[in-house]
Amino acid sequence: MTPSFDAVVCGAGPAGAYLAHLLSKKGIQTLLMDKARFPRYKPCGGGLTRRAIDLLPFDLSGIVEDWTVKARIGLRSCAPLAIEVPEPMIGMVMRDRFDHFLVEKAREAGALFWEGCAVGSIERTMDGFRLETGCGVVTARCVAGADGVMSRVRRCLGLSPNTxxxxxxxxxxxxxxxxxxxxxxxxxxxxxxxxxxxxxxxxxxxxxxxxxxxxxxxxxxxxxxxxxxxxxxxxxxxxxxxxxxxxxxxTGPPGTAGVVPSGAFLLGDAAGLCDPITGEGIYHALRQAEGVSCAMERHLAGDAAASSLYEDAVRREFSREIRPARRLAFLLYRMPWVSDRLLEAMGERIMGYHLDVIAGRATYRQVFRKALLPGTLLRVLPGFGGSRPDGMMPG
Ligand SMILES: Cc1cc2nc3c(=O)[nH]c(=O)nc-3n(C[C@H](O)[C@H](O)[C@H](O)COP(=O)(O)OP(=O)(O)OC[C@H]3O[C@@H](n4cnc5c(N)ncnc54)[C@H](O)[C@@H]3O)c2cc1C
CATH class of the missing domain: 3.30.9.10 (D-Amino Acid Oxidase, subunit A, domain 2)
Known part of the structure; x- marks a missing residue:
């Protein structure tokens, strides 16, 4: 007999493992699968920002290897900045231990975990999905693609690969x-x-x-x-x-996250949305896991609008966080003659704004508005009232 589940979650990184935990806590019969055997190494800085830590309802003290309270920030054309804060801003983890910890939390909550088991193909059926995996065929009423940036699930659902x-x-x-x-x-x-x-x-x-x-x-x-x-x-x-x-x-493209058949969801790197300035992805993976767990619960309860509600939530998140962060990233990395002047004039303040973002106290949209107030540009930028340093031409 083909094993059948309410939900199959493909990929057991932070997005998938945390989603499987949340679904199982709701009593949803969940299969979590990963092509790797755990614990497995993952190239990652393992920086868990305060906003990511605050999402998790677990004691991470046995997993976090160092709590950072100081930042040294080297800039392109002005003196480095040093920041010290009273509360830890980033907890440092190794991903083999952190991801395994989350998988164990999913299992404790009741999820079944198949490791060393890759999803190969996904087909839509009358009442859900049929998946061919390295461990045989399974069926599910809902499916989640949390299988990382090169997501196979994403391709199976007909979406273009992530940029x-x-x-x-x-x-x-x-x-x-x-x-x-x-x-x-x-x-x-x-x-x-x-x-x-x-x-x-x-x-x-x-x-x-x-x-x-x-x-x-x-x-x-x-x-x-x-x-x-x-x-x-x-x-x-x-x-x-x-x-x-x-x-x-x-890094996107925008507007594709969540745009998949009803009952299928993408999250984490598979959905394509990481912080365009820093590459931070764990926070977004965990947040999307929360959103998908609610949407799946509603879908399983017969709410036909569940998938589109998740899409709306992703779009809102995109316009609050990712779009303004992209604009700031464009300024920082593509227009260095502008960002140099801004950082020279108000580097500490800008870093303070960024600390607010990673602590979850502000959104990038708010930072974008504060950092780029028209008055600031007038004061700082050449051609807007500021003075241009010798030999520096915009171009
Ligand atoms: C060098 C580097 C440094 C980074 N540093 C940070 C940082 O300090 N802080 C931060 O927040 N983010 C960081 N990121 C980003 C972060 O690593 C990702 O955003 C995060 O891992 C996304 O989690 P995820 O669960 O979506 O995907 P992943 O962690 O990539 O997990 C996907 C899982 O899916 C599995 N899988 C893949 N294909 C299949 C398949 N066909 N079937 C079954 N399973 C499959 C994989 O084995 C993997 O376990 C960094 C990224 C890189 C590359």
């Missing part, structure tokens, strides 16, 4: 006698460590996760930029680079 930008991450361990004290409780972000992007150093319990991210899809030589960044941060003798792995971060 995505590259990121590269190294796990760097200290050799005997080297300590990590100078990196403890601190995040380093260095803008333009790579063209149209930034480099980061995130401290973990016994090592550092160091990476580079570019918003330029075709930037050549990411590995070269990563090595240059390691050297710039003084990571050479005394450290051992144990792995370097690349992965993609989705």
């Amino acid at each position: 995505a930008v590259p990121a590269l991450e190294a796990e760097v361990h200290p050799r005997r006698g080297t300590d990590l004290d100078r990196f403890r409780m601190t995040v380093d972000f260095d803008f333009w460590a790579v063209p149209r992007g930034y480099g980061w150093v995130f401290p973990k319990a016994d090592h550092l996760s160091i990476g580079v991210f570019s918003t330029d899809r075709k930037v050549p030589g990411m590995r070269r930029y990563l090595h240059a960044y390691l050297a710039r941060k003084g990571i050479s003798h005394g450290y051992e680079v144990r792995s370097i792995q690349g992965h993609l971060i989705p």
Whole structure:
């Protein structure tokens, strides 16, 4: 007999595992499946922002390896900024442990977990979906694609592949006698460590996760930029680079998230919406898991509008968060002569606004409005009343 479920969730990253937890808590019979066996490594900074942590109803103290209260921010053309806050702003996790923890939470809530089991194809049926997987055929009344940026589910549902930008991450361990004290409780972000992007150093319990991210899809030589960044941060003798792995971060296109047949949902990287400035994706994955769990519950209860309500929620989120963040990212990475002047004039204030976003106290829409008040532009930008530094031409 073909196993049959209320919901099948494909992919057990933060989006899928948390969705399976929420569905099971509601008493919905859920199968969670992942092509990998867990715990599995995932190239990721593992920076859980305050707003992501606040979404999770779990004690993360055994999982978070360092709580950061300081940020050192390197800028392109002006002095670096240093910020210190009283409350931790980012909790550092390793994704193998964090994702496994969420999968265990899903299982504790009653979800069935099939690991080492890839979804191959999905067909619409009269009363739901039929999935061919590495572990055989299953049927479900609802299906969720949480299978990451290269989502197979997304393709099976007839959507175009995600557009995505590259990121590269190294796990760097200290050799005997080297300590990590100078990196403890601190995040380093260095803008333009790579063209149209930034480099980061995130401290973990016994090592550092160091990476580079570019918003330029075709930037050549990411590995070269990563090595240059390691050297710039003084990571050479005394450290051992144990792995370097690349992965993609989705950046849209807008308006495709959730636009799938009734009863099918995309979330997390599969839906394509990460923070266009920083590449942060875990917060959006968890938030979408909440939205999909409510929509699936309504769909299973016979509400024909459930899918479109989820689409509306995604669109609202898009216009509140992603669209204004894209505009800011455009300014930061594509118009550096403008963003340099803004950061010179009000860098600390802008970083303060960004802290409000990652703490969940403000949206990017609010930041966009505050950072780009017409008065600010008048004061700061050449041609609008500000003075242009010698030799610097807009272009
Ligand atoms: C280098 C790098 C650094 C990053 N740093 C951060 C950071 O510090 N903070 C942050 O918030 N975000 C960060 N991100 C983004 C973040 O990693 C993603 O947004 C996040 O992992 C999305 O979660 P997800 O559950 O949607 O997908 P994923 O975590 O990608 O999980 C998808 C799962 O689906 C499984 N899968 C794939 N195909 C199939 C299939 N056919 N069948 C079954 N299972 C399948 C995979 O094995 C995987 O387990 C970073 C990304 C990169 C590349």
